Amino acid sequence: MSDSILDIIDLKLGFETSNGVSPAVDGLNLSIRPGETYALLGESGCGKSLTASAIMQLLPDDAWIMGDSEILYEQRDLLQLPEADMRPLRGKSIAMIFQEPMSSLNPVMTIGQQMSEVLRLHLGLSRPKARMLELMVKVGIPDAQRRLNEYPHQLSGGMRQRMMIAMALAGEPDILIADEPTTALDVTIQAQILMLMQDLQREKGMSILLITHDLAVVAQMAHRVGIMYAGHLVEEGSADDFFKNPLHPYSQQLFKSLPNIHKRNESLATIKGIVPPLTEVFEKCRFASRCPYVKDTCRNILPKWPNAQHKVRCHIYDDHYKNLFMQLDSDDNQKARNGLTNDPENLLSAKDLKVYFPIKKGLLKRTIGHVKAVDGVSLHLKTGRTLALVGESGCGKTTVGKAILQLLPNTEGNIQYQEYVLNDLSYNQLKPLRGDLQFIFQDPVTSLNPRMMVEAIIAEGMQAQRRYKNSPERMIRIQQLLDQVGLPRDSLQRYPHEFSGGQRQRICIARALAVDPKLIICDEPTSALDVSVQAQILNLLRDLQDELQLSYLFITHNISVVAYLAHEVAVMYLGRVVEQGPISQVLEGAKHPYTQGLLAAVPSIEKRHAFQGIQGELPSPANPPQGCHFHPRCPHAMGQCRKKYPKSSGFSKEHWAKCFLYD
Amino acid sequence: MFAYVLRRMIYAIPVLIGVNIITFLLFFMVNTPDDMARAQLGDKYVTQQAIERWKVDHGYNKPLFYNQTDEGMKKATDTLFFQKSLKLFSFDFGRSDSGRDIGHDIKQRMWASLAIAVPIMLIGILINITFAMLMVFFRSTYLDISGVVFCVILMSVSSLFYIIGGQYLIGKLLRLVPISGYAGGLDAIKFIILPVVVGVISGIGAGSRWYRSIFLEEMGKQYVITARAKGLSEITVLFKHVLKNASIPIITGVVVIIPSLFMGSLLLESFFGVPGLGSYVIDAIRQQDFAIVRAMVFLGTVLYIIGLILTDLAYTWVDPRVRLN
Numbered sequence: 001m002s003d004s005i006l007d008i009i010d011l012k013l014g015f016e017t018s019n020g021v022s023p024a025v026d027g028l029n030l031s032i033r034p035g036e037t038y039a040l041l042g043e044s045g046c047g048k049s050l051t052a053s054a055i056m057q058l059l060p061d062d063a064w065i066m067g068d069s070e071i072l073y074e075q076r077d078l079l080q081l082p083e084a085d086m087r088p089l090r091g092k093s094i095a096m097i098f099q100e101p102m103s104s105l106n107p108v109m110t111i112g113q114q115m116s117e118v119l120r121l122h123l124g125l126s127r128p129k130a131r132m133l134e135l136m137v138k139v140g141i142p143d144a145q146r147r148l149n150e151y152p153h154q155l156s157g158g159m160r161q162r163m164m165i166a167m168a169l170a171g172e173p174d175i176l177i178a179d180e181p182t183t184a185l186d187v188t189i190q191a192q193i194l195m196l197m198q199d200l201q202r203e204k205g206m207s208i209l210l211i212t213h214d215l216a217v218v219a220q221m222a223h224r225v226g227i228m229y230a231g232h233l234v235e236e237g238s239a240d241d242f243f244k245n246p247l248h249p250y251s252q253q254l255f256k257s258l259p260n261i262h263k264r265n266e267s268l269a270t271i272k273g274i275v276p277p278l279t280e281v282f283e284k285c286r287f288a289s290r291c292p293y294v295k296d297t298c299r300n301i302l303p304k305w306p307n308a309q310h311k312v313r314c315h316i317y318d319d320h321y322k323n324l325f326m327q328l329d330s331d332d333n334q335k336a337r338n339g340l341t342n343d344p345e346n347l348l349s350a351k352d353l354k355v356y357f358p359i360k361k362g363l364l365k366r367t368i369g370h371v372k373a374v375d376g377v378s379l380h381l382k383t384g385r386t387l388a389l390v391g392e393s394g395c396g397k398t399t400v401g402k403a404i405l406q407l408l409p410n411t412e413g414n415i416q417y418q419e420y421v422l423n424d425l426s427y428n429q430l431k432p433l434r435g436d437l438q439f440i441f442q443d444p445v446t447s448l449n450p451r452m453m454v455e456a457i458i459a460e461g462m463q464a465q466r467r468y469k470n471s472p473e474r475m476i477r478i479q480q481l482l483d484q485v486g487l488p489r490d491s492l493q494r495y496p497h498e499f500s501g502g503q504r505q506r507i508c509i510a511r512a513l514a515v516d517p518k519l520i521i522c523d524e525p526t527s528a529l530d531v532s533v534q535a536q537i538l539n540l541l542r543d544l545q546d547e548l549q550l551s552y553l554f555i556t557h558n559i560s561v562v563a564y565l566a567h568e569v570a571v572m573y574l575g576r577v578v579e580q581g582p583i584s585q586v587l588e589g590a591k592h593p594y595t596q597g598l599l600a601a602v603p604s605i606e607k608r609h610a611f612q613g614i615q616g617e618l619p620s621p622a623n624p625p626q627g628c629h630f631h632p633r634c635p636h637a638m639g640q641c642r643k644k645y646p647k648s649s650g651f652s653k654e655h656w657a658k659c660f661l662y663d
Numbered sequence: 664m665f666a667y668v669l670r671r672m673i674y675a676i677p678v679l680i681g682v683n684i685i686t687f688l689l690f691f692m693v694n695t696p697d698d699m700a701r702a703q704l705g706d707k708y709v710t711q712q713a714i715e716r717w718k719v720d721h722g723y724n725k726p727l728f729y730n731q732t733d734e735g736m737k738k739a740t741d742t743l744f745f746q747k748s749l750k751l752f753s754f755d756f757g758r759s760d761s762g763r764d765i766g767h768d769i770k771q772r773m774w775a776s777l778a779i780a781v782p783i784m785l786i787g788i789l790i791n792i793t794f795a796m797l798m799v800f801f802r803s804t805y806l807d808i809s810g811v812v813f814c815v816i817l818m819s820v821s822s823l824f825y826i827i828g829g830q831y832l833i834g835k836l837l838r839l840v841p842i843s844g845y846a847g848g849l850d851a852i853k854f855i856i857l858p859v860v861v862g863v864i865s866g867i868g869a870g871s872r873w874y875r876s877i878f879l880e881e882m883g884k885q886y887v888i889t890a891r892a893k894g895l896s897e898i899t900v901l902f903k904h905v906l907k908n909a910s911i912p913i914i915t916g917v918v919v920i921i922p923s924l925f926m927g928s929l930l931l932e933s934f935f936g937v938p939g940l941g942s943y944v945i946d947a948i949r950q951q952d953f954a955i956v957r958a959m960v961f962l963g964t965v966l967y968i969i970g971l972i973l974t975d976l977a978y979t980w981v982d983p984r985v986r987l988n
Binding site for chain 2: 058090092093095096099100105106108109118122151171287
């Protein structure tokens with residue numbers, strides 16, 4: 001143990017509940033070595049963030065440390081240190097960055113004020129400005145002098161996270177705890193931040209405790225990996241060993257439930273059940289109730305935590321019990337999917353869609369310009385197919401979805417659905433068509449009315465569309481819908497908050513299906529969900545598509561979901577589609593430099609430590625760059641790219657891109 | 664900035680016209696000039712001639728909105744609405760029913776109101792913030808809980824109790840200051856102390872509890888954890904980070920009432936015999952002098968609208984995220 005810099009020994013902590021203290025972290029042992037990145041991976045509520053707070057001694061007020069937990073740093077037990085001795089370590093020896101860089105910074109203090117605090121406190125600098133500028137340059141913040149006097153809201157998300165990193169580096173820490181540092185960022189920015197962290201680690205030799213739920217981020221960053229499930233560390237090993245050969249059934253299931261292009265013709269493996277809440281009381285092996293290989297032993301005897309290079313907490317690998325598991329009869333729930341059949345017809349076409357938002361100014365609120373959120377987008381949605389719309393946040397993809405459904409006024413363009421032109425219809429003429437066109441939103445928590453019961457939520461659309469004459473008929477249909485989306489039948493008289501995130505998304509899907517839609521616009525429907533739950537929802541969406549011949553417009557930034565689910569993909573940049581085509585052609589032969597960069601920024605599990613990103617950030621749509629919008633970030637930018645916007649060049653019947661490279 | 668303020672002032676005009684019309688209707692159609700005259704002259708033994716004479720003397724002998732007997736513009740101007748209500752827009756309050764110059768009275772009496780209301784506000788904020796900060800520093804301990812209980816008790820007691828109790832204890836038993844009354848110049852101080860103390864104490868309960876909840880809400884935010892993770896002490900976190908954010912709702916909540924301070928406090932002024940605008944209104948109501956009440960209602964509206972505009976300006980001052988427009 002002497003070669004480690006931080007040792008967590010038998011950490012046990014819990015929350016007070018009505019029936020005693022429930023251990024949210026139970027007997028956690030891990031060591032972090034100097035200069036390594038240790039990734040602690042787990043789904044929400046597994047106790048990984050609590051562990052980080054325990055190291056910093058910043059636990060929430062209602063959390064309790066129990067038993068003989070120890071956290072050793074420089075031969076001192078941090079858990080026993082009085083607050084006055086702990087404080088000098090925080091931000092100096094152990095620094096931390098967080099998931100949401102906007103809320104992590106004080107909104108009413110300037111960047112300079114917030115940063116100088118650390119330098120004054122830990123380094124005793126009375127004039128920290130020179131050092132601040134140095135740090136900001138190091139983390140890649142352009143124009144540092146001016147930024148010092150700016151407030152957090154004036155910076156982009158990526159810049160804010162760089163700021164957090166600069167502040168964390170200010171005390172020259174031995175250990176950097178990064179709690180989901182890139183979860184709230186776009187893939188392109190995520191790649192930049194992760195690379196920055198790698199570079200800084202190489203230079204400073206600090207250790208990083210990386211807390212994340214994203215296997216691919218772990219693959220890119222980690223030297224060693226610990227998998228947490230429900231307060232237990234269930235597997236630990238070097239990243240090489242882990243990714244070559246994940247041992248614990250939970251780890252294996254996580255890999256199987258990740259969507260990717262190779263799984264297109266099968267359903268995703270799902271872990272039955274849900275991620276347990278922090279307060280749940282468990283059987284001996286905490287994964288037993290969701291494990292495909294479970295035996296009685298698992299419920300009666302807690303698996304040991306072995307002393308080995310690649311550790312796993314599971315009876316399957318215990319000499320004493322392993323003959324019980326001679327035959328692994330997993331109830332593998334993957335099923336094959338049908339390939340594509342004949343060429344389907346167009347269900348809905350958007351032609352040259354434009355959505356401009358006016359910028360108003362002055363006493364009389366004159367319009368002085370427009371934010372061109374969507375600037376000439378044409379899309380064709382085919383019956384029974386999925387078109388994915390991808391791009392960074394702020395590129396206008398959600399606006400496209402809302403504009404197609406006429407939830408936003410269309411500035412220009414033409415939305416053709418069957419024999420109707422949607423944007424020419426009045427509110428009342430649109431009403432009967434609303435049932436055909438439905439929307440599923442990103443956040444299932446806020447998109448369900450918390451004061452309505454599930455029955456009312458599902459029935460509301462039917463009533464508006466006058467679908468069923470009498471209530472018994474409607475009731476039968478609602479029951480049918482519950483079965484279809486996999487919700488228990490007793491859900492009807494319950495409120496949304498009684499359901500888990502995945503179940504709430506199922507309610508949203510049931511609500512959309514209730515009016516027999518032909519097209520559903522799915523706006524990031526899985527990005528708020530855990531990996532294992534995401535697999536369940538993606539399977540459901542695909543099953544429904546096969547069964548009901550639904551068309552999806554799938555708005556997302558998650559390329560692996562696109563690869564798994566979509567038939568066609570359109571890549572958006574600053575209000576325009578820059579490349580479009582069948583999924584395999586675009587993913588394997590991306591033509592536009594933006595698409596190429598976007599794909600390269602996606603961390604991959606197969607090609608570890610091998611990603612690069614796109615330089616810079618998405619410019620403001622109120623003031624897009626001249627010529628090709630992408631040229632300031634493009635590695636191939638040429639003279640003419642600065643002058644005019646390129647026309648589209650075709651590569652196959654359906655695959656085209658707008659770039660001068662192919663003109 | 665300038666354009667914004669100008670636009671807000673233009674928006675205020677329809678509101679003021681609305682208030683003006685509604686108060687006019689309430690005062691003149693519900694309570695007609697005849698009723699006013701009768702009330703002023705004494706209900707019994709009043710002849711119709713006496714009423715008519717009173718109306719002529721006080722300028723109430725005109726039609727409400729439209730004067731058919733006059734020529735040209737005078738058809739509209741020589742009416743009660745124009746003379747009594749529209750003139751308020753130029754802050755020409757006219758004479759009260761008992762013949763006093765209302766504008767002059769207001770100018771004279773507002774200083775007494777301010778002398779009480781401003782110290783109450785300033786001292787009150789200081790004490791409430793300190794008390795709330797202490798509760799938050801000792802949050803979820805018995806000190807915090809007893810603080811909250813204390814606040815609830817203070818809130819539950821009627822402010823009349825504080826007034827009478829204060830007068831009895833400090834004025835009568837201890838004989839530290841006069842029970843009530845007022846004097847000009849520096850002598851005013853000994854008359855002001857008691858109402859200020861009573862005003863501050865009766866506000867502690869509600870104020871501290873409100874500030875405490877604002878502070879607690881801020882304490883739960885992520886930036887507080889960041890600040891602690893930097894190694895800052897709890898006191899620094901509280902005073903530098905939390906107080907700065909919490910002062911946004913506190914300051915904007917205070918700014919809105921600042922203009923209304925001119926209007927004084929109805930209760931305190933009449934109990935302590937302070938000749939401010941609060942007691943002015945009370946006396947006017949008691950004497951059925953509606954000209955004064957009308958003027959004060961209009962003035963209150965104007966001051967409140969100014970308060971709202973100042974609040975929006977205060978947001979831009981305390982919160983860098985807020986920009987006007």
